[in-house]
Amino acid sequence: METWFLRLVLILAWMTSGTVFAEGTDDRESVVREASPESVLDPRIERRRIREAEIDTENFEAGIYAGLISIEDFGTQPVIGLRFDYHLSEDVFFEAALGRAKGDETSFETLNAGVQLLTDEEREFTYYQASIGYNLLPGEAFLTRNRAFNNSLFLIGGAGMTDFAGDEYFTISAGVGYRLLINDFTAVRVDMKDHIFTHDILGEDKTTHNLEMTAGVSLYF
């Protein structure tokens, strides 16, 4: 019984592999055909004048992100944000970003119970900035033999404002990020940035480095 069944399966397997091979030869044929397209293909294309402006453009990217930001002296806190990008060329893109976090207590406040340097509202940490990005290392990442994703490691730097402790501070940001396109219009991003600004919340001027690490998703349109 079993041998009979096995024979049947083998015959089936042979037939299917046969069709697979047949498809293989089809592929080869198509290559040959494409070499002399005028013989098979009749490029009957619509009789109309085409201007570059009529082609859909997809230069914008919009997304959300979440992560952690280390607000100097005020602890490491969750941060969420929005970003909007314009892709100028394969190398350069521009980004506007808005992020929000909330500063924690300083160690001084924790050690001296009852001391409050800032009100709850003043602890709100908001930054907005405009940056220029450069796709330094674009490439393809392979998941399987037949599945590749376009990706890029980029440098990003810019300027903006940070609203914190009831004041606004001019802020310089610089960082590095990674973008993986899971299909033609969806990107997954990981960004690491340093937001540098000078404040005098603790009495004297101090240049602070606020390191941020985020992951996000964005869509091209």
Next chain:
Amino acid sequence: MRLVVILLACWLPPLLLAAEPESDDAFEREYDAVQVKVSDPYVEVHTGPGRGYPVFHVVERDAPLTILYMRAGWLKVETVRGKSGWVPRTALAATLDGTGETPELDALGHEAFQEGHWHASVLVGELDGATSLGVALGYRFTENLTGELMYSQASGDFSNNNLFDVNVQHQLFPQWRVSPYVALGTGRARIEPRATLVQPENREENYAFGGIGLNVYLARGFVMRGEYRSYVLFTEENDNRNLEEWKLGFSVLF
């Protein structure tokens, strides 16, 4: 029986893999695709939108090419064989449209965005010793005339200033790639003195300004912009205050 299962297992994956590309197509978006015919001996199709992505396919002369959309200077195309990939936008020059002519390539922007177009700008500058950051949205009514709304923030050692203004710009030589303009505008400033001990009141003042600027068209739809402004603040005191501001930034045209 176990052998049968093993055999079945061996022969299913290739079938599933063969089915994979079809399921991928289901996720493709709909585009207003345009079709052209290749007129050069061949056009190379890359796997990604960048000069370094490998060429995996070649479309020969007279074969049709469907253009789906354009991103950052690259065209996403589909061949008649169903292969899709990327070609640089300059490859359009190697094709013909239905009328037998090469598709019309757009100019950098100083010709294409003459009128009836919007621009958005981001500018960083210096206003009376304070660092300023501004965003603007403008509309070009005619070849020469542009109206613009701008919001700036200047954060200095003594105060935080918020400025909101409306201005009119006159492009002196709209056909030039490096295009100078003059601007006139008026607005309202909110001045928040920065003090840790005493908390002085915020002030609001009206102002007017005149300025000169320069637009440099760098790439299609992208402009580098520099501007100098001279402000007059109509203060409540007897004297008006004069301020100067330098700005440098970029605009995106759309």
